Amino acid sequence: MTSVPVDLLDRRLLFVTGKGGVGKTSIAAALALLASTRGKRTLVCEVDAKGNLADFFEAEPNRFEPQELSPGLFAMAMNTEESLKEYLKLQLKVPLLARIGPFARSLDFVANAAPGVKEILTVGKLFWEVREQHYDLVVVDASATGHIIGQLAAPQAINELVKVGRIRDQTRWMVDLLSDPRTTGAVIVATPEEMPVTETLELVDRMRAETQVDLAAVIVNKVLPELFGRGEEETFDRLREPEFVSVLSQAAGSPVEPVLDAAELAVTLRRTRTEHITRLRHELPPNVALLYVPYLFTRTHGVRATRNLAESLGAELGH
Amino acid sequence: MAARAASRTTTVAGTLEQLLATKEIAISCGSGGVGKTTTAAAAGAMAAAQLGGKVLVLTVDPARRLANALGLEKFGNVERRVPDELFHAVGVDPRGELYAAMLDTKESWDALVRTHAPDPQTRDAILANPLYKNITGKFVQSHDYIAMERLHEIHVSGRYDLIVVDTPPTRNAIDFLEAPERMADFFSSRLLRWLITPYRSRLVNAASRPFYNVADRILGSQFLEDIAEFFVLFQTMYDGFVERARAVTRTLEDRRTTFMVVSTLEEAPVREAEFFIDALDGRGFHLGALVLNKVLPSYLLDDDAAAVAEVLHRKAGPIAEEIANTDLGEPDHVARVLREVGESFLNYRVVATREAEQRKELGRVPDVVASAPFFETDIFDLSGLLRLGESIWR
Numbered sequence: 001m002t003s004v005p006v007d008l009l010d011r012r013l014l015f016v017t018g019k020g021g022v023g024k025t026s027i028a029a030a031l032a033l034l035a036s037t038r039g040k041r042t043l044v045c046e047v048d049a050k051g052n053l054a055d056f057f058e059a060e061p062n063r064f065e066p067q068e069l070s071p072g073l074f075a076m077a078m079n080t081e082e083s084l085k086e087y088l089k090l091q092l093k094v095p096l097l098a099r100i101g102p103f104a105r106s107l108d109f110v111a112n113a114a115p116g117v118k119e120i121l122t123v124g125k126l127f128w129e130v131r132e133q134h135y136d137l138v139v140v141d142a143s144a145t146g147h148i149i150g151q152l153a154a155p156q157a158i159n160e161l162v163k164v165g166r167i168r169d170q171t172r173w174m175v176d177l178l179s180d181p182r183t184t185g186a187v188i189v190a191t192p193e194e195m196p197v198t199e200t201l202e203l204v205d206r207m208r209a210e211t212q213v214d215l216a217a218v219i220v221n222k223v224l225p226e227l228f229g230r231g232e233e234e235t236f237d238r239l240r241e242p243e244f245v246s247v248l249s250q251a252a253g254s255p256v257e258p259v260l261d262a263a264e265l266a267v268t269l270r271r272t273r274t275e276h277i278t279r280l281r282h283e284l285p286p287n288v289a290l291l292y293v294p295y296l297f298t299r300t301h302g303v304r305a306t307r308n309l310a311e312s313l314g315a316e317l318g319h
Numbered sequence: 320m321a322a323r324a325a326s327r328t329t330t331v332a333g334t335l336e337q338l339l340a341t342k343e344i345a346i347s348c349g350s351g352g353v354g355k356t357t358t359a360a361a362a363g364a365m366a367a368a369q370l371g372g373k374v375l376v377l378t379v380d381p382a383r384r385l386a387n388a389l390g391l392e393k394f395g396n397v398e399r400r401v402p403d404e405l406f407h408a409v410g411v412d413p414r415g416e417l418y419a420a421m422l423d424t425k426e427s428w429d430a431l432v433r434t435h436a437p438d439p440q441t442r443d444a445i446l447a448n449p450l451y452k453n454i455t456g457k458f459v460q461s462h463d464y465i466a467m468e469r470l471h472e473i474h475v476s477g478r479y480d481l482i483v484v485d486t487p488p489t490r491n492a493i494d495f496l497e498a499p500e501r502m503a504d505f506f507s508s509r510l511l512r513w514l515i516t517p518y519r520s521r522l523v524n525a526a527s528r529p530f531y532n533v534a535d536r537i538l539g540s541q542f543l544e545d546i547a548e549f550f551v552l553f554q555t556m557y558d559g560f561v562e563r564a565r566a567v568t569r570t571l572e573d574r575r576t577t578f579m580v581v582s583t584l585e586e587a588p589v590r591e592a593e594f595f596i597d598a599l600d601g602r603g604f605h606l607g608a609l610v611l612n613k614v615l616p617s618y619l620l621d622d623d624a625a626a627v628a629e630v631l632h633r634k635a636g637p638i639a640e641e642i643a644n645t646d647l648g649e650p651d652h653v654a655r656v657l658r659e660v661g662e663s664f665l666n667y668r669v670v671a672t673r674e675a676e677q678r679k680e681l682g683r684v685p686d687v688v689a690s691a692p693f694f695e696t697d698i699f700d701l702s703g704l705l706r707l708g709e710s711i712w713r
Contacts, residue, residue, distance in 0.1 A: 020351010021588065052587055144351050146487060161449055194699055196352070227659050235648055235656045244642060248657075251638045252631060258624035259631060262667055263660040265616070265693070272696055297666040299673055301586060 008217055008289070008317060009035045011185045012130045013138045013177070015213070017148040018189030019199045023221040026301060027189045027293070028141035029056035030309035034317075036073035037310070040136040043074045043129060047122055047151075051077060053141050056306045074135070080121040087124065119154035120171070127155075127174045130183065145188075145199045152178070152186070152211040178212055185216025190280065192220055192273035197280045204284065215288055219313075220277060222295040224270045227263065236263065291316040334713045335579075338607045338687050339366050339481060342577045344474060344570070345607065348486045349581035350591035354612040354691075356485045357698050357707060358581045363483040364417055364701060365708035368406065371414035372480030377470060378421050396423040396430075398473075401701070409702040418479070427465045435559035441552055450549040463487060463498035464564075471567040496602065499567040577607030580685070584611060584674035589681060596683060608687035610711055611678070615693055619671035624664070632661030 008014070009031075016028040025046070032044035043066055046053040054061050057069050062077035069075050129138055143151050155174040158167065177183050186207060190200040200218060207215060228236060238244065240260055248256040281290060293312040298305050339345055339362060347359035356378055363376035375398055398420040406413045429446060436442035445451055470484055553560070570576060578599050582592035592609065599606045618624055631638065639654035647653050689711035698707055 021353060021583070021585075025587075052590070146351075227663055228656065231648070232652070232656050232659070235653060236660065238647055239656065239660075244647075247642050248631070248638070249627075251634075251641060252627040254623040254627045256627050256631070258618035258621055259628045259660060259664045261616070262619060262624075262628075262664040266663045266667065268696075269693075297669050299669060 006182050006185070006214075006216070008185065008187070009038065009040065009137060011137070011181075011183060011216060013126060013140070013184045014187055014216060015140045015142040015148065015152065015184070016187045016189060017142045017145060017203070019196045020144045022189045022191045022196050024144065024189045025051065025053050025141050026056055026306065026309060027187070027219055027221055027313075028139050029053060029306045030293075030313055031187070032073060032075075032137075032139040033057075033070075033306055034310040034314050035137045035139070036070065038314075039072070041072050041074075041134075042137045042139060043076065043135040044139045044141065045076050045078055045126060046141040047078045047143060048141065051141060053077070056301060056303065058303045078122050078125065080118050083121040083125040087121070087128075090128075119151045120158050123151060123154055123178075124170065124174065127177050130177060131173065145203045148186075148203070149206055149210050152207070152213050156212065175212070179214075181214035181216075184213055186213045187216050188218045189221050190218060191222045192224075192276040192280075194276060197276045200280065201283050204288070215285075217289040217291055218280070218284060219291045219293065220280065221293050223277070223292050224266070224273055224295050226270060227267050233267065236260075236267075240264075333687050335362060335608055335610075335687055335689055336365075336369065336712050338577060339483075340370055342481065342607065343479075343575040344470065344482050344484065344573075345577050345579055346470075346484045346486060346571075347579045347581055348595060350588045353581050353583045353588045354707075355581045357704070358579065358610050358612065358691075358711070359483045359485040360419075361698075361704040361708035361711070362579070363419075363481070364401075364704045365712050366481050366483070367401075367415040367417035368411050368413040368705065368708075369712070370481070373416045373418065373478065374481045374483065375418040375420060375473065375479040376483050376485070377473065378419075378485040396420065396426045398478075405701045409705060411705060415480070420473075422466055422469055424465050427469050431465070431468065431563075432556070435556040435563075437555045441555050445549075445552045448549050448552065464501070467499055467567045467571065468563065471563075471570045474570055475566075496571065496598070496604070499564040499571070572603060574605060577605045579608040579610055580606065581610045581612065583613045584677045586673075586677060589677045593681065596685075600683075606685045608689065609681075609684050611688070611690040613693045614690045615667065615671040615674060617671075619664070619668045620675055625668055628661040628664035628668070630661070631657045632665065635661065 014031065016024055016031065018024040018027075028044060028046075032042045036042040044053065046062060051062070053075065057075065059069050059075065060067070062075050064076060064079040064082040066074040066076040126138055126140060129135060142148055155171045155178055159171040159175055188200050188203055190196040204215060204218075207213060227233075239248065245256055245260070277292075284290065291313065293309055293316065296305050296308055298308075345359075345362065347355050347362070349355045359378070360376050363374050366372075367374040398418045401417040401419055403413060403416075406417075428451075432442060432445050432451075436445060466484075466487055470482065473479065473482060580592050580595050580599075582588045596606060596609075635654040635657040636650070639650040639657060643650040643653060691707055691710045694703070694707065696703070698704060
């Protein structure tokens, strides 16, 4: 596998994945927003049937037809049925849709029951957008760690299965785009917790073994702030002694213990999480870019939070 | 709905302990990252420790989390006993036996084929078919069905008093519930039979010719033949498969089966949990418990404490001056600490308030609602599982 470092946003297609609950969708939204503010015509696509990508832009639910959310930023929701129709119309130039009625129906059926078909209709549409250069960058809010390999390996798998015919031609160029690190990259989102880090490391291995996709970056989301600087933690520990607790309670007019407890919880959480970041850093292949974005203590996850995240990511990426 | 309301009045609002004492299968579901696997394992460990009998924790997650959580290297498709010594090491003398198993998709499919194939030739032909290999090995949706199939198989074996199952992180939370039905539909479909007919007879009739013209252009004949061979072979197992898929559905609907919806109080998981509760209700499955994980301490919601935090944050300087005539350090230094302490409380309070609102917005909830606190350290061993288990058990 080539390891030419390519700038994250200079690629054409980014698959954003990660264990459920790590903030995969918010990172995908933020990456797309960042790219569009840097002048790239960007499409962000959610693959999950019940995705909530639109919430991160406070927009109407996404449809298959891309909608422009802000200048240069388009959003769509994957729909394999629509994708199939478009494929038949655009790529095969099947003239009379009526005549292939039974075919479309049975394929639809196969797509629901037989594995692999949904995956190829999903990635196929995305690669099509990339090949046709409709956008400078396509960001995919892709499947979670358990399912992403099936998605990314689908073109290759179909390519191996189908020896001749149009599908074969189609999957061949998809495989070419997929395996080109200048075009395609995977982004794994993790939080600094035990399981997300473990799953990230497992996924890195599986991605190398089972797909031809270049790992573009690992983004550590929800990094908690450091509470205390040098020597301050010792001072904090002293403040927990009874004499100071009573002085502080008096000064503040109410018992201070809960506030100190909360600070202690914050310190412990931060410390445990730092250990996981260290483990991630040590066990990732050395050439993988690691980016950090902070935990947001906000009331909601609207467009303001997305903008904050985009700014943090922008600062991490430089330029 | 009426039946549900009636059952609610007759059931005493219970505990997880009471729920699991009366069930044979408990299925843990919810969106990813909420501690679904850990909760399933914790409930299983508690049941083995307290209720007795043989308890199996079955994880069907391809990301292999439970192995991690139980401190085992790997356990594969076979059920392994979790040694009593692990319980003893944390001062627990289990009344029952805890087992763990993880789903190996490929192995499970192969086993299924071996069971249902009419003869060794068909069996070998299926196992060698390229399409079959790809379906079982690489593709996503085969997890959903095989997970429920394996649950059914273990259940009818009668080897366990209780099976606690962790569900795969499906794209759509109810995918796995519908997987058996979908599988049965697929095999009984007329379309499928129609699809494979020409290969059987080598005669393409007039009606299906356009279809084959298009299909040939797109897929190539070789692939069509592979598909056809695969389905012709699978047809021989048709009856067995359909019967099996129906039995699996019946198992899920059985009153000895219950569902535990797991969530945190974050926005997206709560919405997913609500969706799940509705889906289970609508399909007549037994919704047994809601388990809320990583709940922040309630003192963060206390108004007096918040006022104190405000004071520490705003008046850090004067307060530091007041207590600086000790050996604590420079007033500036102390003030910085106080400011941080106050601010941190207010930060976490924002999150705790948001979560309390989410909690209130959760509409209909099952009889058993359990909350587990935010543990400062991760849960990666039996002692952690039992600690979590204790907090949701009674």
